[in-house]
Amino acid sequence: MENLSFALDCSGGDFAPLEIVKGGVQATRELRCKVYLVGDEKEIKTVLETLGEFGNPRIEIVHAPEKVGMNESPAVVLKRKQSSLYVAGKLVRDGIAQGLVSAGNTGAVLAAGKFIVGTEEEVERPAIGVALPNPRGRTVLIDVGANVDSKPKHLVQFAVIGHTYAQEILGIKNPRIGLLSIGEEEGKGNELVKETYPLMKQTKLNFRGNAEGRDIYAGTFDVIVCDGFVGNVILKASESLGLAVIQLIKEEIDRSFLARMGAFLLLPALNRFKKKADFTEYGGTPLLGAKKPVIITHGKANAKAIKNAVRVAGEFLMQDFNGKLVENLKTLIPHEVRV
Amino acid sequence: MENLSFALDCSGGDFAPLEIVKGGVQATRELRCKVYLVGDEKEIKTVLETLGEFGNPRIEIVHAPEKVGMNESPAVVLKRKQSSLYVAGKLVRDGIAQGLVSAGNTGAVLAAGKFIVGTEEEVERPAIGVALPNPRGRTVLIDVGANVDSKPKHLVQFAVIGHTYAQEILGIKNPRIGLLSIGEEEGKGNELVKETYPLMKQTKLNFRGNAEGRDIYAGTFDVIVCDGFVGNVILKASESLGLAVIQLIKEEIDRSFLARMGAFLLLPALNRFKKKADFTEYGGTPLLGAKKPVIITHGKANAKAIKNAVRVAGEFLMQDFNGKLVENLKTLIPHEVRV
Numbered sequence: 001m002e003n004l005s006f007a008l009d010c011s012g013g014d015f016a017p018l019e020i021v022k023g024g025v026q027a028t029r030e031l032r033c034k035v036y037l038v039g040d041e042k043e044i045k046t047v048l049e050t051l052g053e054f055g056n057p058r059i060e061i062v063h064a065p066e067k068v069g070m071n072e073s074p075a076v077v078l079k080r081k082q083s084s085l086y087v088a089g090k091l092v093r094d095g096i097a098q099g100l101v102s103a104g105n106t107g108a109v110l111a112a113g114k115f116i117v118g119t120e121e122e123v124e125r126p127a128i129g130v131a132l133p134n135p136r137g138r139t140v141l142i143d144v145g146a147n148v149d150s151k152p153k154h155l156v157q158f159a160v161i162g163h164t165y166a167q168e169i170l171g172i173k174n175p176r177i178g179l180l181s182i183g184e185e186e187g188k189g190n191e192l193v194k195e196t197y198p199l200m201k202q203t204k205l206n207f208r209g210n211a212e213g214r215d216i217y218a219g220t221f222d223v224i225v226c227d228g229f230v231g232n233v234i235l236k237a238s239e240s241l242g243l244a245v246i247q248l249i250k251e252e253i254d255r256s257f258l259a260r261m262g263a264f265l266l267l268p269a270l271n272r273f274k275k276k277a278d279f280t281e282y283g284g285t286p287l288l289g290a291k292k293p294v295i296i297t298h299g300k301a302n303a304k305a306i307k308n309a310v311r312v313a314g315e316f317l318m319q320d321f322n323g324k325l326v327e328n329l330k331t332l333i334p335h336e337v338r339v
Numbered sequence: 340m341e342n343l344s345f346a347l348d349c350s351g352g353d354f355a356p357l358e359i360v361k362g363g364v365q366a367t368r369e370l371r372c373k374v375y376l377v378g379d380e381k382e383i384k385t386v387l388e389t390l391g392e393f394g395n396p397r398i399e400i401v402h403a404p405e406k407v408g409m410n411e412s413p414a415v416v417l418k419r420k421q422s423s424l425y426v427a428g429k430l431v432r433d434g435i436a437q438g439l440v441s442a443g444n445t446g447a448v449l450a451a452g453k454f455i456v457g458t459e460e461e462v463e464r465p466a467i468g469v470a471l472p473n474p475r476g477r478t479v480l481i482d483v484g485a486n487v488d489s490k491p492k493h494l495v496q497f498a499v500i501g502h503t504y505a506q507e508i509l510g511i512k513n514p515r516i517g518l519l520s521i522g523e524e525e526g527k528g529n530e531l532v533k534e535t536y537p538l539m540k541q542t543k544l545n546f547r548g549n550a551e552g553r554d555i556y557a558g559t560f561d562v563i564v565c566d567g568f569v570g571n572v573i574l575k576a577s578e579s580l581g582l583a584v585i586q587l588i589k590e591e592i593d594r595s596f597l598a599r600m601g602a603f604l605l606l607p608a609l610n611r612f613k614k615k616a617d618f619t620e621y622g623g624t625p626l627l628g629a630k631k632p633v634i635i636t637h638g639k640a641n642a643k644a645i646k647n648a649v650r651v652a653g654e655f656l657m658q659d660f661n662g663k664l665v666e667n668l669k670t671l672i673p674h675e676v677r678v
Contacts, residue, residue, distance in 0.1 A: 107522070135586045145521055148529040182484055182571040183446070190487040190568045213575025217583035229529045230569055232521040236552025237573050238580050244556035245584070247474045258604045265601025266592065 001033035001314040007097035008306065010039030011067035011084035012104020014299050020103065021047040023306025028058035031311055036097050038062045038088040062087060067104075070299065074107030078115055085109065089116030092292050099293035099313035101284065103301040110146055113287040113294035120322050122329040125150070126289030127158045127228070128296070129165050130235060136219035140166050140175075144231035146287060152196040153337065155179070155225050156203060160332050161288045162223035163205055164325045169315060175222035178211025180230065185210070192227065204332045284309035286316065289325065293317060340372035340653040346436035347645065349378030350406035350423035351443020353638050359442065360386040362645025367397035370650055375436050377401045377427040401426060406443075409638065413446030417454055424448065428455030431631050438632035438652035440623065442640040449485055452626040452633035459661050461668040464489070465628030466497045466567070467635070468504050469574060473558035479505050479514075480555060480563050483570035485626060491535040492676065494518070494564050495542060499671050500627045501562035502544055503664045508654060514561035517550025519569065524549070531566065543671045623648035625655065628664065632656060 008024045010017040017039055024035040025048075037044045041063040048054040048061075064087035068077045077085050085104055089112040091097040100117060102109045110128075119126055129142035142162040147154065159177050166175035179200055181189035186197050188210060200207045211224045216234065226234075253259045284297040284305065293313035297305050316322070347363045349356040356378055363374040364387075376383050380402040387393040387400075403426040407416045416424050424443055428451040430436040439456060441448045449467075458465055468481035481501040486493065498516050505514035518539055520528035525536050527549060539546045550563045555573065565573075592598045623636035623644065632652035636644050655661075 133587070134583050135590070148521070180572055182487070182568055190566075193568075213572035213577075214579040216576045217579040226572075227529075229521055229532075230572060233519055233552035233565075233569060234573055234576050236521075237555045237577060238552075240553040240556040241577050241580060242584070244473055245581070248472070251474070253605065256607065259607065262601040262604025262606075265597045266605060267601075268595065268598065 001031045001318070004099070004314055004317060005034035005036060005097045006099045006101060006310050006313055007036045007038055007062075007088035007091040008310070009084045009088045009100070009102035009104055009109075010037050010044055011064070012102045012109070013297070013301055014103070015302060016103065017043050018047055019301065019303045020306055022051065022303035023301075023310070024059065025051060025053050025056065026303055026307040027310040028056055030307065031314060032058070033310065033314060034058045034060070035310070036060050036062050036088070036091055038064050038091070039067070039084040040065060062091065064088070068108045070105050072105060072108070074105065074111045077105075077108040077112050085112050086116060089113070092117045092294075098317055099295065099310075101295045101297065101306060101309045101313060103297040103299055103306065106145070106296055106299075109294065109296045110287060113290040114146075117294055118291040120289050120291050120326060122326045123161070123289035124157055125154050126287050127161055128231075128285055129162050129288050130285050131165075131170060132216060132238075134217050134219035137172075138170055139216060139219065139221055140170070140223045141216060141231050141235065142223065142225055142288070143228035144235045144285075145228045147228040149229070150192070150227040152192065152199050155192070155196045155227070156199050156333060156337055157329065159200060159203070159205055159207070159223065159225045160328050161325060162225060163332070164321065164328050165286075165288055166222045168319045168321050168324050172222045174206050176208045176220075177205045178208055178215060178221035178224045180213070180224050180226035181210040182212065183210065184212060199337045202334050202337050284312055286312065291322070293321075340370045340657070343438070343653055343656060344373035344375060344436045345438045345440060345649050345652055346375045346377055346401075346427035346430040347649070348423045348427045348439070348441035348443055348448075349376050349383055350403070351441045351448070352636070352640055353442070354641060355442065356382050357386055358640065358642045359645055361390065361642035362640075362649070363398065364390060364392045364395065365642055365646040366649040367395055369646065370653060371397070372649065372653060373397045373399070374649070375399050375401050375427070375430055377403050377430070378406070378423040379404060401430065403427070407447045409444050411444060411447070413444065413450045416444075416447040416451050424451050425455060428452070431456045431633075437656055438634065438649075440634045440636065440645060440648045440652060442636045442638055442645065445484070445635055445638075448633065448635045449626060452629040453485075456633055457630040459628050459630050459665060461665045462500075462628035463496055464493050465626050466500055467570075467624055468501050468562075468627050469624050470504075470509060471555060471577075473556050475558035476511075477509055478555060478558065478560055478563060479509070480565070480570050480573065481627070482565065482567035483574045483624075484567045486567040488568070489531070489566040491531065491538050494531070494535045494566070495538050495672060495676055496668065498539060498542070498544055498546070498562065498564045499667050500664060501564060502671070503660065503667050504625075504627055505561045507658045507660050507663050511561045513545050515547045515559075516544045517547055517554060517560035517563045519552070519563050519565035520549040521551065522549065523551060538676045541673050541676050623651055625651065630661070632660075
């Protein structure tokens with residue numbers, strides 16, 4: 001990725017600026033790209049000096065004295081023009097950097113993506129797709145929170161965005177698309193789903209009908225489409241369930257010596273499993289449909305997660321994701337179903 | 340429960356009639372209630388004879404030659420008046436039995452509950468509440484599929500129904516109520532949530548604001564209110580996630596002898612955990628707001644699950660759940676917010 005450069009928001013996330021700067025350094029070494037470290041100049045300089053990386057020719061510091069807090073309203077970013085997120089977004093909008101990575105306030109990163117970086121041609125509403133693990137591979141759930149109260153035509157666009165993501169980035173040929181509902185048959189579900197179903201059938205997607213909640217982690221579909229409210233609560237409930245299960249199992253294990261012994265022997269297997277499910281391994285969630293890659297990482301992202309997020313942004317560019325997306329939006333959706 | 344009697348749908352579920360009949364027998368022995376076994380008379384008689392229970396004075400067979408298939412449209416039950424589910428519902432409507440238990444087609448059981456057993460006074464729409472486990476206890480998620488496209492006033496009713504369930508059946512004093520949304524602050528979420536929030540504030544419930552997906556399994560709320568579409572996909576996604584995690588861990592374990600050893604030592608702890616999460620232990624999901632207890636069990640319900648579902652139905656009656664629900668609907672919701 002020698003010709004690419006990325007803007008890293010160094011004031012967002014639980015471990016900013018240290019882990020962001022470290023991740024940026026790793027990206028310059030491993031991916032050989034350029035990074036713009038955007039944030040408090042002094043702080044960033046101090047970290048770079050500590051790491052012995054001040055003067056790294058692939059790193060440029062861009063001063064941005066303000067920041068957007070984790071609990072502030074997302075819209076704040078659009079007014080706070082000296083914030084690291086705004087400045088990073090502007091670098092991308094102006095073509096100086098080719099992608100944005102932030103571990104900050106998710107809503108604010110979304111706003112920066114939509115309104116500062118901007119929305120790609122043909123895309124009505126950018127959407128967030130996550131590639132969730134299942135025993136056979138991954139299923140893209142889209143949208144998981146960039147939009148609420150979506151209209152049928154938006155869901156059709158999300159389907160095409162998810163199709164393009166699954167095919168171009170995850171390497172899934174002819175992805176099987178499902179529409180999230182309750183009940184499998186056409187005509188089952190809420191008003192939104194009932195209106196969307198016939199539109200989906202008119203597209204050239206590999207539409208396989210309604211998916212149910214149970215399909216999300218079962219590998220029966222490659223892309224499952226839903227409104228962002230629904231996708232977001234599912235995603236967060238899943239995280240919370242995972243934590244609760246680990247907690248409950250831990251409590252049971254603590255009650256017996258043999259069980260503790262067993263857990264010890266199981267550790268390597270559990271760690272391999274953890275690696276499969278670990279967000280730091282695959283680095284961040286893209287805002288699909290923005291003009292340039294915008295990658296939102298977990299607030300707790302460490303250096304490795306940041307580096308992987310940069311890698312993901314680079315892959316989107318190298319695969320010409322946006323070019324293929326625009327093409328797909330034009331060719332897979334018949335004219336009368338377009339937004 | 341000597342004075343109580345329950346109608347059991349003996350033609351619904353994966354293990355009907357055997358496990359249903361066995362569960363009914365267990366209920367007569369352990370709970371000392373009466374059961375009406377509704378279904379194919381010959382089949383039921385054969386099972387009872389095999390069990391040496393033919394002639395049990397607490398058992399009465401009610402012949403119903405037809406059934407509603409697991410994949411048939413729920414509305415079918417209302418027309419198929421010789422089906423076990425219709426006949427069982429009618430026994431309850433006519434006051435012959437005091438509650439209904441079925442492991443059959445969930446949608447059809449819902450329809451039987453709403454339209455044959457009927458809806459309780461003051462209740463606009465019955466709802467399904469599930470008591471999901473968390474490390475500290477249980478959280479009621481309501482509605483998980485009895486209603487789609489709910490209006491704000493319906494969500495307020497679901498909150499009162501969930502409050503009554505948590506307080507009277509789960510024994511939680513002054514339950515903390517949350518409104519499922521994306522984002523914690525008032526004003527975050529979709530149109531439905533934004534309109535519901537101010538109405539919730541006007542009730543006398545212990546309303547604690549918006550809950551997020553991550554709160555569902557965290558124990559931060561006792562009752563979380565949502566539209567049935569959203570609740571249903573969350574519930575089914577959770578089940579599917581649980582299965583996928585077990586599958587992935589199994590695969591990792593199979594790759595190493597030490598890990599298999601460890602898993603063996605862990606077995607008792609895992610079994611204790613499984614018991615906590617096991618639906619057969621707590622038996623079925625009530626349709627809250629029906630005129631009499633209607634308990635929907637898992638399609639794979641075994642005898643124990645059926646017996647526990649009967650126990651749950653009995654508890655609703657003994658606690659006078661409906662009386663308290665009607666009272667709460669009248670007193671906790673101000674007049675101007677009523678449906």
